[in-house]
Amino acid sequence: MSLCYKGKAILAPMVRVGTLPMRLLALKYGADIVYAEEIIDFKILKTTRIENKLLGTVDFVLTDGTVVFRTCDVEKQRVVFQMGTADSERALKVAKLLENDVAGIDVNMGCPKDYSCKGGMGAALLTQPDTVRKILTTLVQGVSKPVTCKIRILPTVEETIAFAKMVEETGIVALAVHGREKHERSRDPVHINVIREVAKAVSIPVIANGVSLMINTYKDIEKYRQETGCSSVMLARAAQWNPSIFRKEGRLSASEVITEYIKLNEKRKRKRSNLSSEITEMKVKYLRKLYTGGVTPKGILLEWSSRRRCCIQCFNSNSSNSYNDEDNRKNSNFFMLSPGETVSNSPPMKPLKGKKTDGLKVLLSSETRNILQRSGGWIL
Ligand SMILES: Cc1cc2nc3c(=O)[nH]c(=O)nc-3n(C[C@H](O)[C@H](O)[C@H](O)COP(=O)(O)O)c2cc1C
Secondary structure (H helix, E strand, C coil): CCCCCCCCEEECCCCCCCCHHHHHHHHHHCCCEEECCCEEHHHHCCCEEEEECCCCEEEEECCCCCEEEEEEHHHCCCEEEEEECCCHHHHHHHHHHHCCCCCEEEEEECCCCHHHHCCCCHHHHHHCHHHHHHHHHHHHHHCCCCEEEEEECCCCHHHHHHHHHHHHHCCCCEEEEECCCCCCCCCCCCCHHHHHHHHHHCCCCEEEECCHHHCCCHHHHHHHHHHHCCCEEEECHHHHHCHHHHCCCCCCCHHHHHHHHHHHHHHHHHHHCCCHHHCCCEEEEEECCCCCCCCCCCCEEEEECCCCEEEEECCCCCCCCCCCCHHHHHCCCCCCCCCCEEEECCCCCCCECCECCCCCEEEECHHHHHHHHHCCCCCC
């Protein structure tokens, strides 16, 4: 089945947010297509593909056990893998590695961060049409899955249209347009008019992106699809704040979303895991109020108390704490736990991998670590 990009509500790629549980939640609530977080070509090429029988997932794992990308059957027909790349040959290798496990392949041409641009990736590609042409043509010709790219707008409408037409000629099946320039922050107004002009100028489906600040209900998704004249709408922050934004019947409260999140994980584990009987008690150990105005970054900690297995998924739900804002990013309380790490909210605080842990103490028991590493890790 080939992905269709018309009339769709799409979960945008989001580093550290668009992991498997978030994507499954978004799909459950009604998202039609889910983009995974951007992964740099060099990194995914270092991984080995492993079928994780315990979790029923396909994992792309580094030699130290770190799961770089995890996917499963539920999303197979609707997940798009986004890569960061500046090289057509590497891009093709990545796409070949993943093409049987995902529904589509996307190239990030919008990330404004130095770490991306210095390597010639992300928004740096917006000024490198020859490289872009080569990457996209190589992918389109080399893989069996639909190829797309996600861009930011250029300084003028004309330049943006010229770029969009150039990528269209490579044979990509759709184009996502974040209606902000490289230097603009996510709180700056989005240029709806430019997205609209691009949608008019090309014949492939254009996916409007950047409108989260105007999205309060599901109906707004359709409203902005029409206002931008686009085929589809892609949401990042609106979904980060509350993934049930994709629900036609209306958004759910934070506690309902969390409950669904827990059920979703429990169901998968019960179905797949030999250890299901041991996972009898699941507690929300640490939970801050999500989605309420003016509250600082948030996290959800789920702990399987019976064996001290735990899993953390941070939804950073403060709009000012944006991916595009260096200061906020540094102070973000996003962090990843390695397999088997346990968490309590008692002091003293311990910085983890150079990131603030926001009052969470992270401890590892070797027994738990061993069990969890053998199982491929519980941390999604
Ligand atoms: C936490 C976070 C992580 C992001 N990571 C990515 C990414 O991996 N790849 C990408 O193309 N854009 C990324 N973005 C940008 C979004 O996909 C999107 O273009 C931007 O937030 C504007 O859309 P919105 O108004 O719906 O939030 C990220 C944004 C956020 C908030």
